[in-house]
Amino acid sequence: MSIQKVRAHISQNEALLFERSSPGKRGYQLPGLDVPPVDPAAALGAENVRVEIEGFPEVSEVEAIRHFTRLSTWNYAIDYGMYPLGSCTMKYNPRVNELVARTEGLAWAHPYQPEALSQGAMEVMARLEAALLEITGMDAVTLQPAAGAHGELTGILLVRACLEKRGNPRKKILIPDSAHGTNPATAAIAGYAVENIRSSERGTLDLAALEQAVTEEVAALMVTNPNTLGVFEENIARVSELLHRKGAMLYMDGANMNALVGITRPGDFGVDVMHLNLHKTFSTPHGGGGPGGGPVAVKKVLEPFLPVPRLKRAGKKWTWNYKRPDSIGRVRAFYGNFGVLVRALAYILAHGGEGLRNATLDAVLNANYLRKKLEPYFDLPYPLPNMHEVVFSDDRQSRRGVRTGDIAKRLIDYGFHPYTVSFPLIVHGALMIEPTETEGKLELDQFADALVSIAAEVESDPDLVKSAPHSTRTSRVDEVTAARRPVVRWKPASTGSQAAG
Amino acid sequence: MRYLPKSDAERRQMLEACGVASAEELFSHLPDEVRLKRPLDLPAGISEYEIVQYFRDCGAASAAGYTGFLGAGVYAHYRPVLVDTVVSRGEYLTSYTPYQAEISQGTLTTIFEFQSMICQLTGMDVANASMYDGSTAVPEAAMMAARATGRGGVLVARSVHPEYREVLATYARYQGMPLAEFGYHPETGALDLEDLERQINDLTAAVIIQSPNFFGVVDQVRAAAEIAHRRGALLIVVFTEAVSLGILEPSAAADIVAGELQSFAISPSYGGPFAGIIATREKFIRQMPGRLVGETKDSRGNRAFCLTLSTREQHIRREKATSNICTNQALIALMATVFMTVYGKQGLRELAEQNLAKAHYLAGKLPLRFSGPFFNEFVARVEDPDGLNKALLKKKIIGGLPLGRFYPELKDAMLLCATEMAPRKEMDVLAEVFSSAGVPSRLVFS
Amino acid sequence: MYPENFRYTKEHEWVLVEAGIGTIGITDHAQQELGDIVYVDLPKVGAAVDQGKSLGSVESVKAVSDVYSPVSGEVIEVNHALSEAPEKLNQDPHGDAWLVKVRLTAPGEISNLLSAAEYQSYIGAEK
Structure with missing residues (x-):
C-alpha cells in the first residue's frame, strides 16, 4: 500500500547556538539609558561582579530566528496532523486562546497589584471556577496547582488534612495497577504508603478485592475514570459508598475527563476530590511539555482545606481571602498558571454547554x-x-x-x-x-x-x-x-558536542 | 461547532460503521444513575470576535496604562518580539513532551540549549529541563538535598520569598520534614549568619537562602556555604530575578540552585505560568527531579538528543520516584531560551547594568531601610505604605509592595523595583510623592 | 550456563560462597530481561545487608530493578568498575560483573537458595 499522507521534503541542518556564536554579534539593542550609569563594582562589591558568562551565545537576530525556525521543523505537532497519544488528549489548540492570553491588561497584570486594578483577571478566574464546578458537579475548586501531577498532590494533601482534623490521617492510598505513574509518586510525596490493587479480568475495579483492601488504614482510593483502558468504571458509585463506609475518600484523576464532559459528572457519582488537566480536556496547548494547569475540585467536606488564597466576593468586588485556618497552605506562589486559565476559559466560552457535550x-x-x-x-x-x-x-x-x-x-x-x-x-x-x-x-x-x-x-x-x-x-x-554516559550540557568542541554534519 | 471538523454526513457514516444509530448509543453502557439528565448550565458557545471582546473588557478592568514599581518575584522586563514569534510556531506550541525522539528533535535541541545556558549562568554542572516555577523548585530542591544527605531537616532564611517559604512549609509539613527559619541582619538586610550558626545541626539536610534576597540585597552566599558545609548540609541558593545573573558572580559555592526565570521574557500574567529551574553539581544528577535531555547519536551516527535518566521519574519508578512532577514548562522555558539568545553574552550584561542604574537612581532619592548591596530592588522606609500607594495610584503609578503583610516588623517599609522599563519621569514623580509623605520617625531595629 | 557452585534466588541473583565470603551478582537471565543496563547503584563498603532485602538496583533505559541480597552480612568490597562500565553486566554477569562481596553473618541461609538445576527449571517455568 502506498503512503498517502506524507512524502519527504528537505529539512535544514542547524548547529547548536553555541556553535553558531561568534564574539561581537548581537540580536538586541537597548534603549538609551536616561539615568546616570552605575559602576557595578562600586554598587555590588567587586567580589560579587562576574567577569563574563562563559560560553553564552552571541548571535544576530536573523541567525536567531533561523535557528529556532529550522529546529521547529524537526518536530511533529498537532498542527501537522493526528497525534493520538492515549491519555494525553492531544486536541486542536484554538489560536484565539493564544491571542486573548496576551491581552495587555491580563498578560501584564502583576500578582501584587491592587485588587481594585485586578478585577478583570479575578473575573476570569471566578468565571472559570464556576464553569468547572458545573462541568464536574463538585462544590468548590482551586485553580492554584500548576499541572495535573501538582493537582494530584494538592488533592491528596487535602484528604490528608481533612483526615488529620478528624483525628487520624491514616496510612495508605490504594491505587489500581492500571494507574498513571504520577498517582503512586504523588501518594509517596504526600507521606502515604501505596497499595496496588489488581484490576479484574475485565480490566475494571475489582469490587471484591476492594472490599478486602479498604480498611481503617486507607485514606483514599485514586481512580482514573474512565480508566486507562478507556473503560468507564461502572461500579464507581458503589466503590464510593464502600470507601465512605470505612471513612476513606475517593480521588479521581481527571486525565480522561474528555470522555465525560456533559454526559456524567464526578460529583454525581461519589467523587470527593479530583483534578482536571486543562491542557488535556480544555485544550490549552501542551507546548512540548508544559505549561499545564491542574485545578482541584472538591466536595464541601474538603473545602475548608483548599490552598490559600481563595477568591471571594465582597459586595461588587472580587477579593483574595487569606484567612482560612484549616487550609493546607500554598502549593505554589501567587494564584496559579493564570495564562493557562485564560485559555481554558476561552475554550469553554467558544464551545458553550452544548458544544462541550458534542x-x-x-x-x-x-x-x-x-x-x-x-x-x-x-x-x-x-x-x-x-x-x-x-x-x-x-x-x-x-x-x-x-x-x-x-x-x-x-x-x-x-x-x-x-x-x-x-x-x-x-x-x-x-x-x-x-x-x-x-x-x-x-x-x-x-x-x-x-x-x-x-x-x-x-x-x-x-x-x-x-x-x-x-x-x-x-x-x-x-x-x-545517553543514559550510560550522560551529556546534558554543551561543552566546547574537544570535550562535548561535535558540530552538526 | 467550529473546532469539530466533521460534517453531519461524515458523522452518519461513522456511526453506521460503528453499528449505532446515534453517538448517544455509545454511552448506553453507563449506569443510568450516573448520567447527567440535563444540559450543562453554561451559556451557548460564542464567536471568536465575542471571545476577543470579552477578554479585552477583562483586560480593561485592570492596571493597563499604569507604571509599576512592583518586583517581589515578578518583574517587568521588555519581551523581544522574537520570543512570541518563535513560541507561536505550531511545531513548538502544539507538540507533546518529546518522548518520540525521531520527530521531536526541535524541542529536544532547544531544551539541551536551555540546560546548557542555565549551567553557564548559574555556574552549575547540570540543569534540568525546567520546573513549574521558582516556588515549587524550592521544596523539590529541599527533597533532593534530603535524599543526597540522608538527613531530613531544612533551615530556610526569612529573606527567601515569603510565598516560596509558604510552599516549602506545605510540602515539608506532610513529609515530616523538620523546617525552621533563620533571620536577617536588621541593618544590612543580609543573612543573620550568627542565627544560622545557632540553628544548624547535624540533622540539617539543607540551608536555603536567596540572592538577591527578597529585600533585593545581594547576599553572603560564600559565608552561608561555609557554615552549611562545615555541618555536612547542602546549600540551596534561590533566585527570583534571573536578570541579576547577567552581572552577579554565580553562586559557585552552592550545591543546588533553584530559581525562577520569569524575568526572561515571561509575561507577569498575574503570577503564571512561569518556569523554574534546578541546577546542581554533577554528583547529584541522579537525585534531580524533572526531565533531562541528553546528547547521543542516531543509528546513522548523526548527533541527536533524547530524554534521559528517566528512571528517576514517576512513570518508571512510581512511588519511589525523585518527584511526582510529570511535565516541565517546555514552552515557557523556550521563551527564556529565545530571550537568552536574543540578548546573548553582551546583552544580558548590558541589561543588568541598566537595571542596576535605574534602581540606584530611584533608591538615591528615597530613604533606604537596609544598607546591603542591591541589584534592582530595595526596601524603602515610609510611615504609611498603603497611604503612599493610594497617593501614587492617583498619578497612575503602582508603588511598591508594603512589607508588613509578610514581615510584621517591617510595616513601615515597602519593597520597590526599577527595571530597564522604569521611566525616569515616573521615578521622579514617585520620589516626590515619597518626600511629601514623610519618613517614619522611628526605626524598628535601631 | 548457570555455574554449579553458585546458589540462586527467585529474584535472579546469584551468590558464590568461598571461605565465609559471598560474591553476589545478578543472573544471565536477569540481564537479558532488563536489556541494556545503563546504571548500577551499589551499597558502600561496611554496609549491612539482609537476606531478601534490597542491596541496590540496576537500571536499563526504561526500567529499574532492585537487587535483593541472597545472603546476610557486611559488604567488604564493591565492584566499582561497573559504575564506569555498566555494560559489563550484560557481557559477563556471572564473572567480571559481580556486584559486591559480603562477609556472611548467617552462613546457614545458603540452604534457602536454589541450586543451578533448580534455578534453571524455575526460569524455564517462569517463561
Missing part, C-alpha cells in the same frame, strides 16, 4: 470508529465498551518479533505521531490510541489504513517495521549511551 460525543465516536476498523488486525485484550480511547495489544505482532514500540516508530513513516506505547502496564505490549474529537473522518481513515498496512508489513517484512522510522531526518536514537 465534543465528548465526537471524541467517543472517533475512538469507537478506530476500534471497529482496527479490531480485525490487532488484539483487544479488554473488549468492554470503550469511551474516548482504545487499547490494543501487540500479541499478534510480537509473534513475528515486532513490538508495540516498533509499530509506533513505523507509524512515523506514514506521517503520524505514534500512540502511547506500553501503557497501561496491565496490557502486554499496549497500543493506547486516543484520537480526540478534533480529527475528521479522512485523518482517521488514513490513520487506520496506516496501521492496517503496518500489520501487513509485520507479516511480510518484519525487519522493515523493526528498523523504522526510515524517512525522518533523525533515525532511531541511542538512548542507552
Whole structure:
C-alpha cells in the first residue's frame, strides 16, 4: 500500500547556538539609558561582579530566528496532523486562546497589584471556577496547582488534612495497577504508603478485592475514570459508598475527563476530590511539555482545606481571602498558571454547554470508529465498551518479533505521531490510541489504513517495521549511551558536542 | 461547532460503521444513575470576535496604562518580539513532551540549549529541563538535598520569598520534614549568619537562602556555604530575578540552585505560568527531579538528543520516584531560551547594568531601610505604605509592595523595583510623592 | 550456563560462597530481561545487608530493578568498575560483573537458595 499522507521534503541542518556564536554579534539593542550609569563594582562589591558568562551565545537576530525556525521543523505537532497519544488528549489548540492570553491588561497584570486594578483577571478566574464546578458537579475548586501531577498532590494533601482534623490521617492510598505513574509518586510525596490493587479480568475495579483492601488504614482510593483502558468504571458509585463506609475518600484523576464532559459528572457519582488537566480536556496547548494547569475540585467536606488564597466576593468586588485556618497552605506562589486559565476559559466560552457535550460525543465516536476498523488486525485484550480511547495489544505482532514500540516508530513513516506505547502496564505490549474529537473522518481513515498496512508489513517484512522510522531526518536514537554516559550540557568542541554534519 | 471538523454526513457514516444509530448509543453502557439528565448550565458557545471582546473588557478592568514599581518575584522586563514569534510556531506550541525522539528533535535541541545556558549562568554542572516555577523548585530542591544527605531537616532564611517559604512549609509539613527559619541582619538586610550558626545541626539536610534576597540585597552566599558545609548540609541558593545573573558572580559555592526565570521574557500574567529551574553539581544528577535531555547519536551516527535518566521519574519508578512532577514548562522555558539568545553574552550584561542604574537612581532619592548591596530592588522606609500607594495610584503609578503583610516588623517599609522599563519621569514623580509623605520617625531595629 | 557452585534466588541473583565470603551478582537471565543496563547503584563498603532485602538496583533505559541480597552480612568490597562500565553486566554477569562481596553473618541461609538445576527449571517455568 502506498503512503498517502506524507512524502519527504528537505529539512535544514542547524548547529547548536553555541556553535553558531561568534564574539561581537548581537540580536538586541537597548534603549538609551536616561539615568546616570552605575559602576557595578562600586554598587555590588567587586567580589560579587562576574567577569563574563562563559560560553553564552552571541548571535544576530536573523541567525536567531533561523535557528529556532529550522529546529521547529524537526518536530511533529498537532498542527501537522493526528497525534493520538492515549491519555494525553492531544486536541486542536484554538489560536484565539493564544491571542486573548496576551491581552495587555491580563498578560501584564502583576500578582501584587491592587485588587481594585485586578478585577478583570479575578473575573476570569471566578468565571472559570464556576464553569468547572458545573462541568464536574463538585462544590468548590482551586485553580492554584500548576499541572495535573501538582493537582494530584494538592488533592491528596487535602484528604490528608481533612483526615488529620478528624483525628487520624491514616496510612495508605490504594491505587489500581492500571494507574498513571504520577498517582503512586504523588501518594509517596504526600507521606502515604501505596497499595496496588489488581484490576479484574475485565480490566475494571475489582469490587471484591476492594472490599478486602479498604480498611481503617486507607485514606483514599485514586481512580482514573474512565480508566486507562478507556473503560468507564461502572461500579464507581458503589466503590464510593464502600470507601465512605470505612471513612476513606475517593480521588479521581481527571486525565480522561474528555470522555465525560456533559454526559456524567464526578460529583454525581461519589467523587470527593479530583483534578482536571486543562491542557488535556480544555485544550490549552501542551507546548512540548508544559505549561499545564491542574485545578482541584472538591466536595464541601474538603473545602475548608483548599490552598490559600481563595477568591471571594465582597459586595461588587472580587477579593483574595487569606484567612482560612484549616487550609493546607500554598502549593505554589501567587494564584496559579493564570495564562493557562485564560485559555481554558476561552475554550469553554467558544464551545458553550452544548458544544462541550458534542465534543465528548465526537471524541467517543472517533475512538469507537478506530476500534471497529482496527479490531480485525490487532488484539483487544479488554473488549468492554470503550469511551474516548482504545487499547490494543501487540500479541499478534510480537509473534513475528515486532513490538508495540516498533509499530509506533513505523507509524512515523506514514506521517503520524505514534500512540502511547506500553501503557497501561496491565496490557502486554499496549497500543493506547486516543484520537480526540478534533480529527475528521479522512485523518482517521488514513490513520487506520496506516496501521492496517503496518500489520501487513509485520507479516511480510518484519525487519522493515523493526528498523523504522526510515524517512525522518533523525533515525532511531541511542538512548542507552545517553543514559550510560550522560551529556546534558554543551561543552566546547574537544570535550562535548561535535558540530552538526 | 467550529473546532469539530466533521460534517453531519461524515458523522452518519461513522456511526453506521460503528453499528449505532446515534453517538448517544455509545454511552448506553453507563449506569443510568450516573448520567447527567440535563444540559450543562453554561451559556451557548460564542464567536471568536465575542471571545476577543470579552477578554479585552477583562483586560480593561485592570492596571493597563499604569507604571509599576512592583518586583517581589515578578518583574517587568521588555519581551523581544522574537520570543512570541518563535513560541507561536505550531511545531513548538502544539507538540507533546518529546518522548518520540525521531520527530521531536526541535524541542529536544532547544531544551539541551536551555540546560546548557542555565549551567553557564548559574555556574552549575547540570540543569534540568525546567520546573513549574521558582516556588515549587524550592521544596523539590529541599527533597533532593534530603535524599543526597540522608538527613531530613531544612533551615530556610526569612529573606527567601515569603510565598516560596509558604510552599516549602506545605510540602515539608506532610513529609515530616523538620523546617525552621533563620533571620536577617536588621541593618544590612543580609543573612543573620550568627542565627544560622545557632540553628544548624547535624540533622540539617539543607540551608536555603536567596540572592538577591527578597529585600533585593545581594547576599553572603560564600559565608552561608561555609557554615552549611562545615555541618555536612547542602546549600540551596534561590533566585527570583534571573536578570541579576547577567552581572552577579554565580553562586559557585552552592550545591543546588533553584530559581525562577520569569524575568526572561515571561509575561507577569498575574503570577503564571512561569518556569523554574534546578541546577546542581554533577554528583547529584541522579537525585534531580524533572526531565533531562541528553546528547547521543542516531543509528546513522548523526548527533541527536533524547530524554534521559528517566528512571528517576514517576512513570518508571512510581512511588519511589525523585518527584511526582510529570511535565516541565517546555514552552515557557523556550521563551527564556529565545530571550537568552536574543540578548546573548553582551546583552544580558548590558541589561543588568541598566537595571542596576535605574534602581540606584530611584533608591538615591528615597530613604533606604537596609544598607546591603542591591541589584534592582530595595526596601524603602515610609510611615504609611498603603497611604503612599493610594497617593501614587492617583498619578497612575503602582508603588511598591508594603512589607508588613509578610514581615510584621517591617510595616513601615515597602519593597520597590526599577527595571530597564522604569521611566525616569515616573521615578521622579514617585520620589516626590515619597518626600511629601514623610519618613517614619522611628526605626524598628535601631 | 548457570555455574554449579553458585546458589540462586527467585529474584535472579546469584551468590558464590568461598571461605565465609559471598560474591553476589545478578543472573544471565536477569540481564537479558532488563536489556541494556545503563546504571548500577551499589551499597558502600561496611554496609549491612539482609537476606531478601534490597542491596541496590540496576537500571536499563526504561526500567529499574532492585537487587535483593541472597545472603546476610557486611559488604567488604564493591565492584566499582561497573559504575564506569555498566555494560559489563550484560557481557559477563556471572564473572567480571559481580556486584559486591559480603562477609556472611548467617552462613546457614545458603540452604534457602536454589541450586543451578533448580534455578534453571524455575526460569524455564517462569517463561
